[in-house]
Amino acid sequence: MPRKDPVTGKLKWYKSEGAVAVYSALISILIGMAVGAVIVIIVGLSKSNISSSGIVEGIKLVFLGVFSTGRDSAGQLVFGFNGVNMGNMLFRAVPLIMTGLSVAIAFKTGLFNIGAAGQYLMGTMGTLSVGLWLGWTGCPKAIAWLCAFLVGVLLGALWGAIPGIFKAFLNINEVITCIMTNWIAANLVTWWFDAHEMFKNSAEGGKVGYIIPLKNVGVVTPKLLMDKLFAGSQANGGFWIAVLIAIAMWIMMTKTTFGYELRACGANRHAAKYAGINDKKNIILSMAIAGALAAAGASLYFLSGNTEFYWSTYQKLPAEGFNGIPVALLAANHPIGVIFSGIFMSMLNISGIQLKYLTAYNEYIADIIIAVIVYLSAFSMLIKMMLSKRIKHDHGNVNAEPAVSAAPADDAEAPAEIVKKETKKGGQK
Amino acid sequence: MSEYVIEMNHIRKEFPGIVANDDITLQLRKGEIHALLGENGAGKSTLMSVLFGLYQPEAGEIKKDGKVVKINNPNDATALGIGMVHQHFKLIDVFTVLDNIILGAETTGALGFLKKKEAREKVLALSEKYGLKVDVDAKVEDITVGMQQRVEILKMLYRDNEILIFDEPTAVLTPQEIDELMEIMKGFAKEGKSILFITHKLNEIMAVSDRVTVLRKGKYVGTVNTKETNKQELSNMMVGRPVQLELKKKPAKPGETILKVEGLTVPSKIHKNNAVNNVSFDVRAGEILCIAGIDGNGQTELIFGLTGLEKATAGKVTLCGKDISKASIKQRALAGMSHIPEDRHKHGLVLSYTLEQNLVLQKYKEPRFQNHGFIKFDEVREYAEQLIEDFDVRSGQGPITVTRSMSGGNQQKAIIAREIDRDEPLLIAVQPTRGLDVGAIEHIHNQIVAERDKGHAVLLVSLELEEVMGLSDRILVIYEGEIVGEVDPKKTTPEELGLYMSGAKRQGKEGN
Numbered sequence: 024m025p026r027k028d029p030v031t032g033k034l035k036w037y038k039s040e041g042a043v044a045v046y047s048a049l050i051s052i053l054i055g056m057a058v059g060a061v062i063v064i065i066v067g068l069s070k071s072n073i074s075s076s077g078i079v080e081g082i083k084l085v086f087l088g089v090f091s092t093g094r095d096s097a098g099q100l101v102f103g104f105n106g107v108n109m110g111n112m113l114f115r116a117v118p119l120i121m122t123g124l125s126v127a128i129a130f131k132t133g134l135f136n137i138g139a140a141g142q143y144l145m146g147t148m149g150t151l152s153v154g155l156w157l158g159w160t161g162c163p164k165a166i167a168w169l170c171a172f173l174v175g176v177l178l179g180a181l182w183g184a185i186p187g188i189f190k191a192f193l194n195i196n197e198v199i200t201c202i203m204t205n206w207i208a209a210n211l212v213t214w215w216f217d218a219h220e221m222f223k224n225s226a227e228g229g230k231v232g233y234i235i236p237l238k239n240v241g242v243v244t245p246k247l248l249m250d251k252l253f254a255g256s257q258a259n260g261g262f263w264i265a266v267l268i269a270i271a272m273w274i275m276m277t278k279t280t281f282g283y284e285l286r287a288c289g290a291n292r293h294a295a296k297y298a299g300i301n302d303k304k305n306i307i308l309s310m311a312i313a314g315a316l317a318a319a320g321a322s323l324y325f326l327s328g329n330t331e332f333y334w335s336t337y338q339k340l341p342a343e344g345f346n347g348i349p350v351a352l353l354a355a356n357h358p359i360g361v362i363f364s365g366i367f368m369s370m371l372n373i374s375g376i377q378l379k380y381l382t383a384y385n386e387y388i389a390d391i392i393i394a395v396i397v398y399l400s401a402f403s404m405l406i407k408m409m410l411s412k413r414i415k416h417d418h419g420n421v422n423a424e425p426a427v428s429a430a431p432a433d434d435a436e437a438p439a440e441i442v443k444k445e446t447k448k449g450g451q452k
Numbered sequence: 453m454s455e456y457v458i459e460m461n462h463i464r465k466e467f468p469g470i471v472a473n474d475d476i477t478l479q480l481r482k483g484e485i486h487a488l489l490g491e492n493g494a495g496k497s498t499l500m501s502v503l504f505g506l507y508q509p510e511a512g513e514i515k516k517d518g519k520v521v522k523i524n525n526p527n528d529a530t531a532l533g534i535g536m537v538h539q540h541f542k543l544i545d546v547f548t549v550l551d552n553i554i555l556g557a558e559t560t561g562a563l564g565f566l567k568k569k570e571a572r573e574k575v576l577a578l579s580e581k582y583g584l585k586v587d588v589d590a591k592v593e594d595i596t597v598g599m600q601q602r603v604e605i606l607k608m609l610y611r612d613n614e615i616l617i618f619d620e621p622t623a624v625l626t627p628q629e630i631d632e633l634m635e636i637m638k639g640f641a642k643e644g645k646s647i648l649f650i651t652h653k654l655n656e657i658m659a660v661s662d663r664v665t666v667l668r669k670g671k672y673v674g675t676v677n678t679k680e681t682n683k684q685e686l687s688n689m690m691v692g693r694p695v696q697l698e699l700k701k702k703p704a705k706p707g708e709t710i711l712k713v714e715g716l717t718v719p720s721k722i723h724k725n726n727a728v729n730n731v732s733f734d735v736r737a738g739e740i741l742c743i744a745g746i747d748g749n750g751q752t753e754l755i756f757g758l759t760g761l762e763k764a765t766a767g768k769v770t771l772c773g774k775d776i777s778k779a780s781i782k783q784r785a786l787a788g789m790s791h792i793p794e795d796r797h798k799h800g801l802v803l804s805y806t807l808e809q810n811l812v813l814q815k816y817k818e819p820r821f822q823n824h825g826f827i828k829f830d831e832v833r834e835y836a837e838q839l840i841e842d843f844d845v846r847s848g849q850g851p852i853t854v855t856r857s858m859s860g861g862n863q864q865k866a867i868i869a870r871e872i873d874r875d876e877p878l879l880i881a882v883q884p885t886r887g888l889d890v891g892a893i894e895h896i897h898n899q900i901v902a903e904r905d906k907g908h909a910v911l912l913v914s915l916e917l918e919e920v921m922g923l924s925d926r927i928l929v930i931y932e933g934e935i936v937g938e939v940d941p942k943k944t945t946p947e948e949l950g951l952y953m954s955g956a957k958r959q960g961k962e963g964n
């Protein structure tokens with residue numbers, strides 16, 4: 024018979040694990056923005072063309088960039104609802120949400136997917152090629168859209184499955200294979216577009232090296248009200264699709280037997296195997312899903328129509344692929360949380376652009392803030408630990424796991440932990 | 453000077469949903485071996501963790517040599533000379549034995565470089581002095597559990613600890629290793645070190661301890677002198693009711709063969725030879741067949757080979773008339789096999805899952821618990837509550853308790869509940885009562901006998917002679933991967949069994 028103490032029953036919701044995760048994310052964000060503000064001050068002081076009022080403006084924009092509506096006739100910054108900024112923020116959030124989901128789902132299965140960049144590129148290649156090609160053949164636009172999206176997603180899934188297969192059957196660390204598949208993808212994509220002149224945008228002068236945007240063939244995501252809400256922005260229905268996918272992922276992970284299996288494999292592969300769960304299959308599936316999600320991010324981004332792809336990618340991997348990691352970390356790998364952390368990261372981008380247009384600062388300040396947050400998001404685990412210790416202490420419970428745990432691979436939540444574990448264990452014995 | 457080196461007065465420690473320690477008093481004399489006895493979940497490990505600085509009590513005080521001290525973390529404890537060997541070891545697998553011992557207590561030279569040579573000499577000297585044989589350069593992942601424990605003990609000695617806490621040190625040891633450990637502990641006490649010793653085995657308490665403190669459900673029951681008590685009295689004290697130490701069971705009525713093993717061969721991961729070599733036996737419905745032997749003679753690999761966790765290289769396994777030699781783990785389970793695994797943390801549980809999630813570890817796909825792939829949470833909850841009730845699994849928050857926070861014995865009970873409830877024709881139980889209190893052992897033994905009486909076949913692997921003799925209907929002795937004898941528990945003696953287990957006696961070869 025379980026003994027229950029009515030007084031010290033469950034934790035209050037604001038002291039629950041989820042709440043603690045939110046607090047720690049918020050703390051990382053605040054510290055990141057504060058560091059950003061400090062940098063704005065330092066840069067401002069060291070530059071003669073920025074006055075002290077310019078510094079104040081810079082700080083304001085760092086925090087409230089999305090709400091900036093330009094300058095009034097007196098030259099003062101004005102803030103308010105800015106549909107264009109808001110819409111663009113949501114638009115740019117889409118690939119971040121999707122790669123964030125990609126990383127988060129893999130984390131839950133105990134895998135560190137740093138191959139999102141390659142998967143993203145494969146998605147780009149599939150979607151653009153199929154979208155353009157079907158657009159030219161004159162097939163119905165809706166069908167062309169669907170095919171372009173699905174082929175992109177499928178290529179991404181395939182690309183994600185490769186490290187999964189290596190991990191499952193040969194026990195090769197997925198981090199290494201992901202890095203390799205990233206660069207293979209980068210070269211493959213370059214080669215593909217290099218070999219196919221028809222996709223290159225030569226019509227518009229000065230656009231050397233770009234692929235024809237999908238709007239030219241009319242294969243674009245419908246706006247689904249986004250144009251009404253945020254007139255003049257790039258926002259489209261892709262955002263709703265991303266939100267739906269995130270919710271679907273959350274349901275899949277928490278409510279289904281499949282998610283139960285995936286998480287069991289991630290938490291303790293040996294126990295999963297013992298229970299008759301096919302651990303190899305689940306590792307491959309998890310990576311394939313991660314790949315599909317990252318690729319879907321690319322597909323939705325380029326299906327907006329007016330985004331342009333610079334095809335010579337072999338020297339540079341898309342940042343979206345790596346930004347998925349902090350997005351997932353900030354959200355503590357929670358699929359719904361990823362929606363918000365993705366929007367937040369995108370908001371910083373917008374702030375950067377505002378800084379560039381409205382002040383003497385350049386947009387790289389935003390990159391610095393993002394970098395600081397990326398850094399801190401790794402710490403957010405630490406902050407989370409400290410917070411839960413404090414909260415539970417108030418509650419009369421220091422839930423300290425005794426010093427050095429030598430338990431077999433069980434929990435795998437943070438990537439840092441996973442990497443540590445990999446190097447520690449050298450994979451499965 | 454106070455009479456006691458350590459006094460823990462009126463200690464209270466709460467966890468969500470449970471008071472793990474409620475007004476507990478424990479007094480430890482210098483140079484004594486003080487046993488701590490209590491049911492699973494009584495709060496023994498918690499109390500020791502409080503003393504070692506891992507938990508802060510909500511109330512109460514700790515005195516060292518009569519002076520009140522505050523122990524905020526394990527470093528404070530070490531500074532006070534308190535060391536602890538945990539129930540589940542705290543070693544780093546890929547570090548060497550030496551590195552594990554000095555970790556956290558490293559001596560460094562001028563530039564912060566480790567002075568490994570001195571450390572090594574000190575460790576070697578200690579190991580020599582106390583007869584704690586270890587291979588200092590081996591990696592922890594490659595050494596036996598017994599040696600890992602000696603490493604843990606050396607860790608305490610290396611830090612010059614005078615108060616040594618042993619949390620269920622014998623649960624994972626072989627009988628021989630247990631005897632050695634008892635001797636080592638007596639040696640420590642003679643030297644003036646004070647020992648706190650947690651165990652569920654009353655024989656050990658009677659053999660080495662000077663006094664015993666008994667806890668029940670987080671409360672202090674009393675402290676007695678070992679000389680003035682006996683096993684029956686101790687078990688009654690801890691359970692709060694008379695416990696039947698002897699198992700009563702009707703003679704077995706073996707029926708048809710459930711499991712047939714022919715020439716099973718499983719390779720070893722450690723050495724070149726086979727861990728299990730050409731083993732054949734049958735288990736019949738309505739009998740408990742026990743594989744007895746000294747740890748490391750192929751029992752683990754035999755079970756892995758049968759359950760599919762490891763690939764057998766030769767041999768045929770037939771379960772309920774079906775050839776499962778090549779079947780997957782899942783197919784074997786479906787063919788009628790349930791399995792209480794040896795390593796509860798590695799195979800038995802997903803520690804970060806809740807109790808209810810662990811209780812449906814193989815069942816979540818059954819129509820009762822899912823609908824088109826969606827888990828029916830209500831059904832899972834209801835089922836878990838039933839099992840928790842039936843098997844008396846104790847935890848802070850019932851079905852939603854994270855398994856990691858449960859006491860070791862209750863984790864084990866959860867696994868047993870899950871496996872017995874699967875109600876399969878064959879139950880494979882490896883060390884099923886490891887880490888359980890006498891009351892729980894009584895309960896589990898009765899459950900296993902009930903399984904037998906239901907007409908199920910039970911394959912038991914146990915290292916404990918008492919359990920082997922008491923529970924089984926037929927005993928096979930395994931030695932170096934081969935079955936060396938079959939004996940009837942009613943007609944044999946522990947001595948004869950010992951001869952088989954050590955390889956000194958062998959059936960079928962006697963005549964030559």
Ligand SMILES: Nc1ncnc2c1ncn2[C@@H]1O[C@H](COP(=O)(O)OP(=O)(O)OP(=O)(O)O)[C@@H](O)[C@H]1O
Pocket residue numbers: 422423467468470472490491492493494495496497498499539846847848857858859860861862887
């Ligand atoms: N970190 C924790 N968080 C929540 N509850 C805990 C924690 N540690 C222990 N408990 C609960 O406190 C109670 C006492 O646990 P403890 O581990 O001290 O038992 P024990 O006497 O050592 O039992 P066993 O013989 O099974 O090892 C148990 O009900 C357990 O579920």
Ligand SMILES: [Mg+2]
Pocket residue numbers: 496497498539619859860861
């Ligand atoms: Mg314990």
